[in-house]
Amino acid sequence: MSDKKQFQIVDLTKGAVFIALMAIGANLAAFIPLGPVPLTFQTVVAILAGILLGKKLGAFSMIGYLLIGFIGVPVLAGFSGGFQVIASPTLGFLISFVVLAFAAGAIIERSPQPTLLTFFMASYAGLIINYLIGVPYLYFHSNFILGLDGVQLLPIAAGMTPFFIKDLVLATFTAILAPQLLKAVNRQPQHMKAAS
Template sequence: MKTKPLILCSLFAALMGVGANVSSFLTIGGVPITLQLLFAILAGGVLGSRLGAFSMFAYLFIGLIGAPVFAQFKGGVGSIFSPTFGFIISFIFVSFLVGTCIERWGNNRKTYLFAGVLAILVNYVIGTNYMFAALQWWADAPEGFSYLVAWSWMGAYLPLDIVVCVFAFTLLKRLHHALQPMLVMK
């Protein structure tokens, strides 16, 4: 890998670490606010599908080897057993799919709308299913916990994730114009 793509991938991996830990300081109505979805979308949109996914994989790897980059300054292999670890895995796919959409259909509102819906859907499907499995198999599920309850919990986060998604694509549109000459990585 050349120097410029490696630096940009490292930058987005570091931004994910920062975005994960914003929740340690910022909550609204008991709902922690993270910027992970924002940075996963931006990584795919700015770096492209392959490099965006690589930067999210680098973030995951850095956290698994013990750096405190996951939410609440956690890290290590034990994080795999956290019910929210599926969301971390999902960011690799979110970044790849957003990058793929933009590579195939260009920078336009229809692409951004489709990629945004896809990003939230993939994030929720992978993350919520992992959370449900974790709470059923190795974590202590609350009394009366069911698959429907797991999905209903996500309803509290959906409005925030929609706002983050809209902000990400608004920012991405501006970044594409400003950074495009610099991002040519051939």
């Protein structure tokens, strides 16, 4: 078996692992009711996907996760799945997983020797992207899809505070643990491999 083919198999395996982790993170706290947005651990898993798999494979693994959910496999939050998810208020958060995984991976890959600060930047950037996409879409969904009059963006953002605090704490732990996790999976950015 060629090194290239073996590398592709390893990458596919890693991507599949993160698809499974996203499904677990989506439903680990599925029965904790906190409003229209379910309490999940998907954001931190998506951040880790970018950091550990790299920007491309991390983003592709998130795309794979969403496609599996959209075709009906109950891997999304609340054990949901199917095309009806596209009409849900959390679609923005779902889409953000692809973007934030790519961004987190890109930040790590741009650094020749990632430091702890680099991992914090990647983790927090992913978190910010998650909410910059998810919260405005929640506002859009409330006003233009559900047709609820008078729904304001600021109260929606304020209502997301418990989720943001939870994700901020998890993102912090992710940044602290990520350097060791990256060593454990033996994954370095490609330009670092070329330099070694």
